[in-house]
Amino acid sequence: MTTTEADTATTKPVPDGIARQIVLPEGHRDEVALFAAYKWLRENNPLAQVHVEGYDPLWLVTKHADLMEVERQPDVFTSGGGEEKGSHNPILANQAGDAFTKSLTGGSLRILETVTYLDPPEHTAVKDVANDWFRPANLKRWEDTVRKLAREAIDGKLEVGVNEIDLVKDWAIYYPLHVVMTLFGVPEEDEPRMMGLTQDFFGTADPDTARADVEPLSPEAAAQQWAAAIQDFYAYFDSLVEARRAEPREDLASIIANARKEDGEFWPKTFAYGWFVAIATAGHDTTTTTLAATLEALSYHPETLAAVQQDPKLIGDLVNEGLRWASPVKHFVRRATRDYELRGRTIHEGDRLMLLYQSGNRDEDVFPEPTTFDISRRPNRQIAFGYGPHMCIGQHLAKQELRIMFEELLPRIRSIEVIGERKVMQTNFVGGLKNLPVRLELA
Structure with missing residues (x-):
C-alpha cells in the first residue's frame, strides 16, 4: 500500500467543531x-x-508537501478564476459576502486588481512592474534608511529602564508601517489614515475593528467592510497616482504609477491602486505580527534571547523561526481548473481548496517538535510567504525590516516579560496578536 493509499484508508470524518474552528474567523481567536x-x-x-x-x-489543505504541490501549479489551482477571470475569490468569504461583492462588480469576485487575484501570464506581467525594486540587491540601498527608522522606533517610543506597554498596540504596529510608507513615498502625516484603513481591511470579522458604516452582524458584513476600505484606499491613492505621474520621485509609488504595458500605455489606474493597497496593507501588517510574536517567544525563552545577544549572526535564524512561528498569512483559497489527484483523493474541477499555511508550518513531517520555538532549525523550510509564483514579493523587505530591528533592539533588552492577557485578531486571513501587555526593560 502506498503512503497516499494508507492516508486515504485511515482518514476519519471531520467533526463539525474542527471544521468551524478553522473556517470561521471567530475560531482564530483561540490559538x-x-x-x-x-x-x-x-x-x-x-x-x-x-x-x-x-x-x-x-x-482543507494542512500538510506542507500538499501546500507546495498546489502552489507550484497555478494552471491547475487558480487564484483568480483561470479562464473565467473573476469567478473565484482567493480570500475566503462566506456565500453572502461573495454575493455582495458580485453585486458591486456586476458579477465578478475580482474586487481588487492586484497580484493576489491574478493568474499567470497576467500575474507575471503585473508582478514585473515592481519585482526588481523588491530584489535584495535594490533593497540594500535602503538599509541605512531602514536602520534609521528602527532606531527612531526604539528611541522615540521606548525609554531606558522599565517600559510597561502593550507591545503590539503601543509599539510594534508603528515601525513596519513607517518603513513601508517611507519607502513607498506616503507623507508621514498620512500614516494614521493608512493605519486605520489597514485595520479596516484585515479586521473585517473582528468586532473591535468594525467600521461604523457597516451593518454589524449581517452575513455580508465582512465583504461590506472590505469593499468600503478598498474604496477609501482608492480615493486616497488616486491623487498619489496623479502626483507621481506629474512629478516622479525616487520612490516605489513613482515606479508603480508610471509603469507602462507593452503597448506603451500606462497600466490602468486600478492596477496601480491594487499595488498600493497590497503594499500599504500586507507590507506592514504581516511584519508587525511577526515582530510581536517573535518577541513574545523570546520572553518565554530567555536562553534564546541570550544566545542571540551573544552572537548576532543568529538573527537570520531568529527571523526565519519567527516567521514560521507567527505565520501571519493564514490562508489563501485556490480553485481546481481540472480533476487532480492529491494525497490519494480526487479534487474535482471547480472544487475550492483552503491552503492552511499555519498548519503547514507546524507539520511534524517537516519540523521536528513544531510547537517548540527553536532557532537552530536547519534547514527551516517555513512557508510563511507562500510558495511558487504567488510567493510574497515583499519577503526580502520584510526580512530586512525584522533583521534590522532585532539588530538594534535585542542588544538593549535586559528583560522582557508578558504581564497581561494576550489577545488575537478575529480573522482567518491575515493577522495575529493585537494586544500583548509586557514589561520591557532596556539598557
Whole structure:
C-alpha cells in the first residue's frame, strides 16, 4: 500500500467543531484550540473536504508537501478564476459576502486588481512592474534608511529602564508601517489614515475593528467592510497616482504609477491602486505580527534571547523561526481548473481548496517538535510567504525590516516579560496578536 493509499484508508470524518474552528474567523481567536484543530486534521484527515454552514464546500489543505504541490501549479489551482477571470475569490468569504461583492462588480469576485487575484501570464506581467525594486540587491540601498527608522522606533517610543506597554498596540504596529510608507513615498502625516484603513481591511470579522458604516452582524458584513476600505484606499491613492505621474520621485509609488504595458500605455489606474493597497496593507501588517510574536517567544525563552545577544549572526535564524512561528498569512483559497489527484483523493474541477499555511508550518513531517520555538532549525523550510509564483514579493523587505530591528533592539533588552492577557485578531486571513501587555526593560 502506498503512503497516499494508507492516508486515504485511515482518514476519519471531520467533526463539525474542527471544521468551524478553522473556517470561521471567530475560531482564530483561540490559538490553542486552533492549532489543536490543525494537528487533528494532519493526523486524522490531512486533506479533508468540509461543509460549514454559510460557506461553499472546501478542501482543507494542512500538510506542507500538499501546500507546495498546489502552489507550484497555478494552471491547475487558480487564484483568480483561470479562464473565467473573476469567478473565484482567493480570500475566503462566506456565500453572502461573495454575493455582495458580485453585486458591486456586476458579477465578478475580482474586487481588487492586484497580484493576489491574478493568474499567470497576467500575474507575471503585473508582478514585473515592481519585482526588481523588491530584489535584495535594490533593497540594500535602503538599509541605512531602514536602520534609521528602527532606531527612531526604539528611541522615540521606548525609554531606558522599565517600559510597561502593550507591545503590539503601543509599539510594534508603528515601525513596519513607517518603513513601508517611507519607502513607498506616503507623507508621514498620512500614516494614521493608512493605519486605520489597514485595520479596516484585515479586521473585517473582528468586532473591535468594525467600521461604523457597516451593518454589524449581517452575513455580508465582512465583504461590506472590505469593499468600503478598498474604496477609501482608492480615493486616497488616486491623487498619489496623479502626483507621481506629474512629478516622479525616487520612490516605489513613482515606479508603480508610471509603469507602462507593452503597448506603451500606462497600466490602468486600478492596477496601480491594487499595488498600493497590497503594499500599504500586507507590507506592514504581516511584519508587525511577526515582530510581536517573535518577541513574545523570546520572553518565554530567555536562553534564546541570550544566545542571540551573544552572537548576532543568529538573527537570520531568529527571523526565519519567527516567521514560521507567527505565520501571519493564514490562508489563501485556490480553485481546481481540472480533476487532480492529491494525497490519494480526487479534487474535482471547480472544487475550492483552503491552503492552511499555519498548519503547514507546524507539520511534524517537516519540523521536528513544531510547537517548540527553536532557532537552530536547519534547514527551516517555513512557508510563511507562500510558495511558487504567488510567493510574497515583499519577503526580502520584510526580512530586512525584522533583521534590522532585532539588530538594534535585542542588544538593549535586559528583560522582557508578558504581564497581561494576550489577545488575537478575529480573522482567518491575515493577522495575529493585537494586544500583548509586557514589561520591557532596556539598557
